[in-house]
Amino acid sequence: MGNGSELKSELPQVAILFSQFAAYHVDRVEAAARRLAGRAEVLAVEYATTSAAYAWEPAEGIEHARHITLFPGKSYDEVGHLARYRAAMKAVSNADMVCIGVPYSERDIIALSWRLKAAGTRCVMMTESKFDDFPRSLPREQAKSRLLSVYRAAIVGGLRQREYLRFLGFGSKPILPGYDTVGIDRIRSQDGAEAARWEERDFLFVGRFVEKKNLRVLLQGYARYRELAGGAARKLVLAGDGELAGELRELACDGVEFTGFLRAEEVSQRLNRALALCLVSTEEQWGLVVNEAAAFGVPAIVSTAVGSRDALVRSGVTGYVVEPQSIEGVARAMLALSQSQPAWQRYSDATAERAQMGDTERFADAVEALFDPDSEGATRAVEFWEEMATT
Missing domain, CATH: 3.40.50.2000 (Glycogen Phosphorylase B;)
Structure with missing residues (x-):
């Protein structure tokens, strides 16, 4: 693990965690970091450089966030759950808010999210899952609901993702759009x-x-x-x-x-x-x-x-x-x-x-809204929901 992740910044820290960075992950963390510049330090954390599932080129172009690769040069799939949990916990231990874009069903992510809750860290789920992806089992969905109870907010793609999280018991917790975005420029x-x-x-x-x-x-x-x-x-x-x-x-x-x-x-x-x-x-x-x-x-x-x-x-x-x-x-x-x-x-x-509804500025709106509920980003996030529902 590199880049001095154990040093505490004078600013609040917002960590954004993915298994591996592709260009569009870089787009998102950079948009969030630019938006929070001077107010918070954004940690762009990836577990590994490669993976078996995706042949993405190694991430580059991260300038405004602090880029941390937990296992440089390795594939995400060859690192064990315990090693991933320990490395991630060390990297984000000082963060005030942690946005997790790794599947919530992974054992190390389950352990990480519950540990963060115990430490008082605000844990944000990032997901594109929706109810109609495939047939659902009620007992499994009930178990999933309990696992997700540790998350205090979520950033999702669109309307069906929001409704799925409400089905899973998110209730009045903040759910904001903008997760599935790319850098249009x-x-x-x-x-x-x-x-x-x-x-x-x-x-x-x-x-x-x-x-x-x-x-x-x-x-x-x-x-x-x-x-x-x-x-x-x-x-x-x-x-x-x-x-x-x-x-x-x-x-x-x-x-x-x-x-x-x-x-x-x-x-x-x-x-x-x-x-x-x-x-x-x-x-x-x-x-x-x-x-x-x-x-x-x-x-x-x-x-x-x-x-x-x-x-x-x-x-x-x-x-x-x-x-x-x-x-x-x-x-x-x-x-x-x-x-x-x-x-x-x-x-x-x-x-x-x-x-513009698919641009990473919408992701920055969501992160800013969770960091500062009175911000312009929070207003734009609400407007985004309204645009999706009515236009």
């Missing part, structure tokens, strides 16, 4: 080229080729779209890789392009040339790529399961919301977005206007 800066012309734009999927992404239905919906659109049909670009790659290549019809895994900059370049983002998952807690697409004014076709639709997608305005198993629904949404340039431009303009 950073995303835009990754593509220096001009946006593509209308005629050059195609449908785009970005993500892992795994079951929950529902890519078989997407391919079937695209095939049906080609029947409807005829010679005017656009391409469908699948950017990513995963266990289903071979099967999907066999299922794909004409007009489907596979790019393989893309770096972050390449994803931004593809998004800036897209007609619409397609994310029709059967399970999707949020889907940050929808935030990234909005940064470029790219409408989205998303399923009802996608959490980000609560904030960023309004059917018929900034894209379309479809049932995850509706092949015809996917096809008709594609057709609606591809037939008229003036109509598409209206979708694009509305999407760009809404992009």
Whole structure:
């Protein structure tokens, strides 16, 4: 563990804890640190440099927060629960508020959250889980409710995440939006080229080729779209890789392009040339790529399961919301977005206007609101809830 985490700052400390930093984690901790500058020191704490689940590049660009890597050069998965608990407790022991973005079911996180409560530290849960992610068991949910009783507040993605926490017994505890956000300025800066012309734009999927992404239905919906659109049909670009790659290549019809895994900059370049983002998952807690697409004014076709639709997608305005198993629904949404340039431009303009709802300034609002309930950030957080519920 490095960076002198055991030294007590003269300012109050706010710790933000993740298992591993990707670029969007850096976006969030930097936004919070800039917002609290002069009022609190933000500790950006990550357990490890890598993990088995995500091939993210090591974090860089943390300038306003104090960056602490508990196990530099190691994978999160190879560090035991006890070692993780001890290192995290040491790193955040002087913090006045600890925001935890590691799954609350991990044994070391359970121990850490209860220890922090005993020490009088304000413990904040950060989550994107919602009730409709998968079938729920009442005994399990009751047990989960008891585990989460130690948290004094939460930062969540959107409306369904808030309702799930209320179901789990959060009651009158503060629940604020803004967890699932990205640095819109950073995303835009990754593509220096001009946006593509209308005629050059195609449908785009970005993500892992795994079951929950529902890519078989997407391919079937695209095939049906080609029947409807005829010679005017656009391409469908699948950017990513995963266990289903071979099967999907066999299922794909004409007009489907596979790019393989893309770096972050390449994803931004593809998004800036897209007609619409397609994310029709059967399970999707949020889907940050929808935030990234909005940064470029790219409408989205998303399923009802996608959490980000609560904030960023309004059917018929900034894209379309479809049932995850509706092949015809996917096809008709594609057709609606591809037939008229003036109509598409209206979708694009509305999407760009809404992009700020997926920016990390919303995360900074939430952290500031918990640090200072009388702040402007607290007012904006309430307004964010109202925007999601009414617009």
